[in-house]
Amino acid sequence: MRRHRNLAVLALLGPFCLLFAGCFLAPIGYAIYQSLLKVERSGPLGLGGDKSVFAGFANYSAALRDSEFTGSVLRVLLFGVVQVPLMIVLSVVLALLLESASARWVPFFRSAFFLPHGVPGVIASILWGFLYVPGISPIVRLLDGAGLQVDFLSSGTVLWSIANIVTWQFAGYNMLIVISQLKAVPIELYEAARIDGTNAWQLARYLKLPMARPAIVLTTVFSIIGTLQLFSEPLVLRPLTVAINDTYTPNLNAYTQAFVNNSYNLAAAEAVLLALVACLLSFGFLRLVGRQGDE
Amino acid sequence: MTSTPLRWRIIVSSLLAVAAVYFLIPVYWLVLAATKDTTGLFGSNGFWLADPHPIRYLRMVLSYDxxxxxxxxxxxxxxxxxxxxxxxxxxxxxxxxxxxxxxxxxxxxxxxxxxxxxxxxxxxxxxxxxxxxxxxxxxxxxxxxxxxxxxxxxxxxxxxxxxxxxxxGLLEAARIDGAGELAIFRRIVLRVMTxxxxxxxxxxxxxxxxxxxxxxxxxxxxxxxxxxxxxxxxxxxxxxxxxxxxxxxxxxxxxxxxxxxxxxxxxxxxxxxxxxxxxxx
The missing domain is CATH 1.10.3720.10 (MetI-like)
Incomplete structure (x- = not known):
């Protein structure tokens, strides 16, 4: 009987674990391995063929000394510090508004807010790209008519134009997660609060907001991870503006190193650093809110 | 359900409407833009129709290359x-x-x-x-x-x-009935977990x-x-x-x-x- 159960566990868990090992653990291990190597060219003019040799942490120090790479990391951090809180606040406010007793046409509004999540990131970027480029964009034209000269693609604004694309795509999705959390609150709690004479604002602030906390934490962590991965938005917008170069975000940088410069080892080191930063930030955030929750 | 003051309903609805405009405008633009050719895209007001030929242009998408x-x-x-x-x-x-x-x-x-x-x-x-x-x-x-x-x-x-x-209890009952573990997963667990x-x-x-x-x-x-x-x-x-x-x-x-x-x-x-x-x- 015991043996029987163990076989069942193996059959149920085995296939997933095998693929997980192949597509998650192996690439991480291989990236770490590759990041410790460097390519040495031998013979006159380096024409004698390539050979990979152990390089220690040379790739890491090269990446950390590369101002393009550190600059790209700082850029997405700045992006995250501004965009993630703004988007989460927007999502929570929309969720609370939709869940308030004063809201009308709730299914329509909920669908309208959630709709953009059905648009893939690259398509959303192509779409907003058209809305940013003078000549095609009716928005630029409208603002122009009102006497406002706005360049959405200048070096000062383009990061926030990207933030807008990401917010547009994910605010409704995060809102839906918050709403699902609010729906899980026992109805008796609301009833009790209402009998106590709580007004709509107090209900939202002191009952619903604390209740939505787990969902807010979850969406924030996923948003932080998403921010560090920024890639398709700058890639699609790059041909439209000189303000975006091919090292604009860490991912774009690693992609350029690997496929344009053929520096796979450096790209691997950058991928490892990126994963480390993502884990540090999400664990750090989880610990931070965990500690606050205990108080 | 207590009724809420009209003032609140108007404020909430206006806020929701503003948000809806933000989320839907790019979609609205895309639907109109798909009815235009390249000249129309650059030459006409993006928020309005101009010489629409949706079927013809979408056919071109499907047949290109x-x-x-x-x-x-x-x-x-x-x-x-x-x-x-x-x-x-x-x-x-x-x-x-x-x-x-x-x-x-x-x-x-x-x-x-x-x-x-x-x-x-x-x-x-x-x-x-x-x-x-x-x-x-x-x-x-x-x-x-x-x-x-x-x-x-x-x-x-x-x-x-x-x-x-x-x-x-359901799993135990099935095991007592002599069902194999994989059969239990296939017939019972997958259904419960739908x-x-x-x-x-x-x-x-x-x-x-x-x-x-x-x-x-x-x-x-x-x-x-x-x-x-x-x-x-x-x-x-x-x-x-x-x-x-x-x-x-x-x-x-x-x-x-x-x-x-x-x-x-x-x-x-x-x-x-x-x-x-x-x-x-």
Missing amino acids: NGIYLRWIANSLLYAGVGALAATLLSSAAGYALAKFRFPGRETVFNIVLAGVLIPATALALPLYLLFNKVGLTNSYAAVLIPSMVSPFGVYLCRIYATAAVPD PALVTVFLFQFVGIWNNFFLPLVMLSDQKLYPVTLGLTSWHGYTDRAPILYQLTVGGALLSVIPLMILMVVLQRHWRTGLTQGSLKD
């Missing part, structure tokens, strides 16, 4: 459909095993899988390409399909759902459909492209072939319609069990 667009759509359906189906089955089996069986190392396995949720997918894609390149798997359907079948988040959801929803399976499938389907970095890294043959990659390649050539402006716009509209309908119709399933785990902690 020997109908490569339809091939991209079919590829996307294949990647997302097969990948999500496999991921759902694998996640449910793994989640059920982690929830309902006691074995050494169970928590370790679960914690490693959970850490997988926090690893940026794009950080994996590059080393995965190097690995697949070694074994000659790049530039093939398998290169995109195999990684799409793994969903650590799916395992997490399925474990939580199975713990809460699959009664131990709501969670729908959620995992949707998540993975949309995730694969929207994925761009993995196919970009893995594929070089246009015929293997999913529609996201295909449209981006059109968009990248607009400088040389201006007709691609209108084809990109029309293709973008065609590609988002099915997914938007799917999202709105199946909204309910995006809730089920999504945050149940964090609620229990």
Whole structure:
């Protein structure tokens, strides 16, 4: 009987674990391995063929000394510090508004807010790209008519134009997660609060907001991870503006190193650093809110 | 239900309406833009109709370059459909095993899988390409399909759902009746877990459909492209072939319609069990 159960566990868990090992653990291990190597060219003019040799942490120090790479990391951090809180606040406010007793046409509004999540990131970027480029964009034209000269693609604004694309795509999705959390609150709690004479604002602030906390934490962590991965938005917008170069975000940088410069080892080191930063930030955030929750 | 003051209703409705305009304007622009040719795109007011020929222009999208667009759509359906189906089955089996069986190392396995949720997918894609390149798997359907079948988040959801929803008594009764473990999983557990399976499938389907970095890294043959990659390649050539402006716009509209309908119709399933785990902690 015991043996029987163990076989069942193996059959149920085995296939997933095998693929997980192949597509998650192996690439991480291989990236770490590759990041410790460097390519040495031998013979006159380096024409004698390539050979990979152990390089220690040379790739890491090269990446950390590369101002393009550190600059790209700082850029997405700045992006995250501004965009993630703004988007989460927007999502929570929309969720609370939709869940308030004063809201009308709730299914329509909920669908309208959630709709953009059905648009893939690259398509959303192509779409907003058209809305940013003078000549095609009716928005630029409208603002122009009102006497406002706005360049959405200048070096000062383009990061926030990207933030807008990401917010547009994910605010409704995060809102839906918050709403699902609010729906899980026992109805008796609301009833009790209402009998106590709580007004709509107090209900939202002191009952619903604390209740939505787990969902807010979850969406924030996923948003932080998403921010560090920024890639398709700058890639699609790059041909439209000189303000975006091919090292604009860490991912774009690693992609350029690997496929344009053929520096796979450096790209691997950058991928490892990126994963480390993502884990540090999400664990750090989880610990931070965990500690606050205990108080 | 107490009635709320009219003043509040007006304020809330206005705020919601402003938000709706923000979320819907790009979609509105896209629908109108798909009825215009490249000249119309540049020459007319984007928020209004100008010489609309939706059918003719959408036909051009479908027939351009020997109908490569339809091939991209079919590829996307294949990647997302097969990948999500496999991921759902694998996640449910793994989640059920982690929830309902006691074995050494169970928590370790679960914690490693959970850490997988926090690893940026794009950080994996590059080393995965190097690995697949070694074994000659790049530039093939398998290169995109195999990684799409793994969903650590799916395992997490399925474990939580199975713990809460699959009664131990039901499993014991089936075992006493002499049913084999795999038969129990197939006939009973999968049925009980259906709501969670729908959620995992949707998540993975949309995730694969929207994925761009993995196919970009893995594929070089246009015929293997999913529609996201295909449209981006059109968009990248607009400088040389201006007709691609209108084809990109029309293709973008065609590609988002099915997914938007799917999202709105199946909204309910995006809730089920999504945050149940964090609620229990």
